[in-house]
Amino acid sequence: MGRLRRTARLGLELTESLFDAAFSPAWNPFYQLGALGWFFYWVVIVSGIYLFIFFDTGITQAYQSVEQLTQVQWYAGGIMRSLHRYASDALVIVVMIHIGREYILDRLRGPMWFAWITGVPVLWMIFAAGLSGYWLIWDRLAQYVAVATSEWIDTLPFFGEPIARNFLHQTTLSGRFFTLMVFIHIAVPLFMLLLMWIHIHRHTRPRVNPPKGLAVGTLLALLALSFWQPAVSQGPANLNLVPSPVELDWFYLAVLPLADRLPGIWLWLAVGVGTIALVLLPWLPPGQRQAVAVVDLENCNGCARCAADCPFGAINMGSRTDARAFSHQAVVDPSLCTSCGLCTGSCPTATPFRRRSALVAGIELPQLTVASLRDRCLEIGKRLDGRSRVLVFGCDHGLTLDKLIDGDIGAITLSCVGALPPPLLDFLISRRHVDGIVLTGCRMGDCHFRKGIDWTEQRITGERDPYLRKRVPRERLLRCWTGIDQERQLNTEINSFRARLRQLDLEKTGGGDSTDLSA
Amino acid sequence: MPKPSRLAAQLIAYAAFVGLIGYFSKSPEYAYVDPQMALLRLSFSHAGERKGECRRLTPEEIAALPPNMRKPLDCPRERLPLLVELHVDGQLLDRRALPPSGIAGDGASTAYERFVIAPGYHRIMVRLRDTAREEGFDYEGEKLILFKPRQNVVIDFRAANGGFKFL
Numbered sequence: 183m184g185r186l187r188r189t190a191r192l193g194l195e196l197t198e199s200l201f202d203a204a205f206s207p208a209w210n211p212f213y214q215l216g217a218l219g220w221f222f223y224w225v226v227i228v229s230g231i232y233l234f235i236f237f238d239t240g241i242t243q244a245y246q247s248v249e250q251l252t253q254v255q256w257y258a259g260g261i262m263r264s265l266h267r268y269a270s271d272a273l274v275i276v277v278m279i280h281i282g283r284e285y286i287l288d289r290l291r292g293p294m295w296f297a298w299i300t301g302v303p304v305l306w307m308i309f310a311a312g313l314s315g316y317w318l319i320w321d322r323l324a325q326y327v328a329v330a331t332s333e334w335i336d337t338l339p340f341f342g343e344p345i346a347r348n349f350l351h352q353t354t355l356s357g358r359f360f361t362l363m364v365f366i367h368i369a370v371p372l373f374m375l376l377l378m379w380i381h382i383h384r385h386t387r388p389r390v391n392p393p394k395g396l397a398v399g400t401l402l403a404l405l406a407l408s409f410w411q412p413a414v415s416q417g418p419a420n421l422n423l424v425p426s427p428v429e430l431d432w433f434y435l436a437v438l439p440l441a442d443r444l445p446g447i448w449l450w451l452a453v454g455v456g457t458i459a460l461v462l463l464p465w466l467p468p469g470q471r472q473a474v475a476v477v478d479l480e481n482c483n484g485c486a487r488c489a490a491d492c493p494f495g496a497i498n499m500g501s502r503t504d505a506r507a508f509s510h511q512a513v514v515d516p517s518l519c520t521s522c523g524l525c526t527g528s529c530p531t532a533t534p535f536r537r538r539s540a541l542v543a544g545i546e547l548p549q550l551t552v553a554s555l556r557d558r559c560l561e562i563g564k565r566l567d568g569r570s571r572v573l574v575f576g577c578d579h580g581l582t583l584d585k586l587i588d589g590d591i592g593a594i595t596l597s598c599v600g601a602l603p604p605p606l607l608d609f610l611i612s613r614r615h616v617d618g619i620v621l622t623g624c625r626m627g628d629c630h631f632r633k634g635i636d637w638t639e640q641r642i643t644g645e646r647d648p649y650l651r652k653r654v655p656r657e658r659l660l661r662c663w664t665g666i667d668q669e670r671q672l673n674t675e676i677n678s679f680r681a682r683l684r685q686l687d688l689e690k691t692g693g694g695d696s697t698d699l700s701a
Numbered sequence: 702m703p704k705p706s707r708l709a710a711q712l713i714a715y716a717a718f719v720g721l722i723g724y725f726s727k728s729p730e731y732a733y734v735d736p737q738m739a740l741l742r743l744s745f746s747h748a749g750e751r752k753g754e755c756r757r758l759t760p761e762e763i764a765a766l767p768p769n770m771r772k773p774l775d776c777p778r779e780r781l782p783l784l785v786e787l788h789v790d791g792q793l794l795d796r797r798a799l800p801p802s803g804i805a806g807d808g809a810s811t812a813y814e815r816f817v818i819a820p821g822y823h824r825i826m827v828r829l830r831d832t833a834r835e836e837g838f839d840y841e842g843e844k845l846i847l848f849k850p851r852q853n854v855v856i857d858f859r860a861a862n863g864g865f866k867f868l
């Protein structure tokens with residue numbers, strides 16, 4: 183299973199690398215799947231509101247009103263109809279890739295289960311909304327959808343009289359189910375919005391808007407498709423005739439041919455078992471959870487940087503419970519903590535320059551305290567030799583660093599690179615424990631813990647507190663955000679980096695700047 | 702401004718994305734019934750007779766009942782299953798027993814079956830038994846129908862309207 187997932191991940195990252203090259207990491211659609219889902223949702227809602235203004239809900243008038251929109255008002259209503267359909271299809275595509283990707287990248291375990299599980303009903307609601315939408319047009323496709331869906335529903339042993347009897351013949355047709363479908367098609371997306379909000383509820387700074395350029399590009403592409411291939415009806419429904427063949431929207435309606443061919447109850451069972459399996463995935467197979475962040479009140483001054491930086495809202499600032507003169511203290515909610523360690527990276531007390539007290543950060547992970555991290559760095563630094571001693575920091579979700587380890591290269595794997603306190607980088611370089619530091623891990627724009635790369639970059643560039651001090655020569659720091667498919671690129675960059683470090687040393691010994699950074 | 706090569710790659714990606722949507726939003730066509738064939742649907746909802754006879758209660762038994770629940774007859778709830786047969790051109794196409802709905806088996810029996818029929822004239826005969834009789838049927842309907850490709854013919858049943866109806 184692990185190997186299969188790793189192979190899938192490699193394939194995924196190779197594809198993402200192509201998109202990185204085309205779109206840049208900031209615009210890569212693979213890193214914006216959730217945001218694109220929201221974007222398509224809003225396109226569907228806005229276009230749907232427009233269509234509803236002109237839509238006649240009578241069963242005999244529905245087809246004419248949609249035809250009027252499509253043919254007479256083609257420049258607005260027709261385009262809106264096409265956008266409504268194609269954005270809905272795009273929503274299915276991005277949601278499916280989103281689900282597969284989160285699974286492959288194992289972003290469903292621990293506290294991340296919440297987003298995963300709340301996404302499952304959203305998925306079914308998308309299909310319910312889509313199915314009911316096709317019903318409303320009341321063309322031949324709608325007739326097929328109505329008959330096939332009701333025949334499938336009738337295989338459930340709950341209904342006294344078959345629902346499909348409502349669609350037996352033109353002479354027996356009544357509008358009651360049509361009215362229900364109008365209600366469902368409006369109510370389900372509204373309820374879905376609530377669930378989508380719950381879905382991202384545990385994320386701080388959730389991405390609900392794609393970058394403007396990507397949004398514009400996607401919208402233009404959908405508009406181009408709407409002009410090139412407008413969505414049209416397939417002739418009015420007539421229950422006296424069999425609507426076959428039909429042009430099926432396979433994104434939404436693929437289940438109906440299956441229901442035609444398989445016993446309906448089997449298909450319901452498959453849907454039920456599939457849903458249960460989907461819900462259980464975060465715990466399959468069961469794994470051991472890492473210890474969560476622990477607050478040390480002796481060192482917590484209630485500065486709230488950890489609360490601001492936690493990507494999962496696991497830290498709140500509560501009233502002080504000790505006698506110290508600070509108003510607040512950090513409080514960790516263990517059920518929300520992903521053990522990423524970004525809080526440690528943000529804690530101003532996580533500085534190895536401390537001399538008067540033991541190195542204990544105000545908040546840190548028990549499995550990798552700042553003191554133990556410093557000690558490991560020092561131990562590795564002592565072992566390294568040569569003129570370009572490099573320490574590589576990676577993360578559990580990036581490349582395995584073992585292959586990099588060499589006479590003058592050491593490596594430490596963290597839960598997330600964002601767990602590195604900037605003063606530690608300062609300490610290692612300024613005190614010449616190593617000649618250079620490499621930071622690597624997840625792909626740029628796609629940190630496993632959402633904000634690890636962003637916060638690290640911002641701390642280094644001085645945009646986010648705690649800053650990396652200006653005195654740290656940035657040329658001794660290499661940031662290389664590679665995925666697991668870019669091992670060669672990482673090696674190349676590290677080799678170039680080492681060459682630059684040697685050059686720097688040569689320049690220094692050749693009479694260049696010899697400022698003692700350890701001061 | 703992005704490089705032309707990057708813009709071109711983006712255009713290809715957008716085109717592939719909308720191409721995928723454009724194609725699978727209407728293709729390939731799906732025929733759930735061969736368009737050269739017709740469809741015959743047999744569907745109805747009808748309650749069979751009760752399984753047991755109703756028994757007239759004695760005045761004492763009626764008096765023993767709560768006032769709001771007094772009734773002259775005590776009828777068993779459970780109903781008989783229906784037996785239905787469909788013949789096409791003298792050949793038996795379908796024969797099935799339709800159990801009553803409901804947990805107590807006291808609801809109507811329902812049928813919803815579809816049959817693909819070749820175009821042309823066909824004599825359709827349908828029979829229904831809703832009583833405890835051992836032989837024969839209580840209702841029967843027969844009609845010669847010209848089936849055209851894609852035609853949807855429905856056989857409904859309403860006891861109050863005289864039995865089977867061909868729509």
